[in-house]
Amino acid sequence: MTPRFDAIGLVVSDMAAAVAFYRSLGFDFPEGSEREPHAEAPLPGGTRLMLDTEELVKSLHPDWRPPAGGRHSLALRCDDPAEVDRVYEELVGAGHHGELKPWDAFWGQRYAVVQDPDGHGVDLFAPLPPAA
Known part of the structure; x- marks a missing residue:
């Protein structure tokens, strides 16, 4: 099997603010996503936009730190x-x-x-x- 592109993941500090921003651009996050540590919106072609809170990422990877500066x-x-x-x-x-x-x-x-x-x-x- 060959790995396939499936999702784009972003780490966010405020899930409610991030969900509201992306909903304003037409992303279809399910109701209640703004209160969850992980949220997903489907994208055309079957891929997804995934948002994870900093707290969730730190719980999985304790040494994780937010990156400085944008690269994507x-x-x-x-x-x-x-x-x-x-x-x-x-x-x-x-x-x-x-x-x-x-x-x-x-x-x-x-x-x-x-x-x-x-x-x-x-x-x-x-x-x-x-x-x-």
């Missing part, structure tokens, strides 16, 4: 460039940190980055229309 991000495709702008403004307006304001990237996408409550990067992007 989730990338979410929007329907169009206007949706990138709208979602970014909604998240920043709700108090989340906007890491990179929407801009037209040289590789042909409208692109922006916002941070979730734990500082994980969430990239928002959409293809730009072809130049006339």
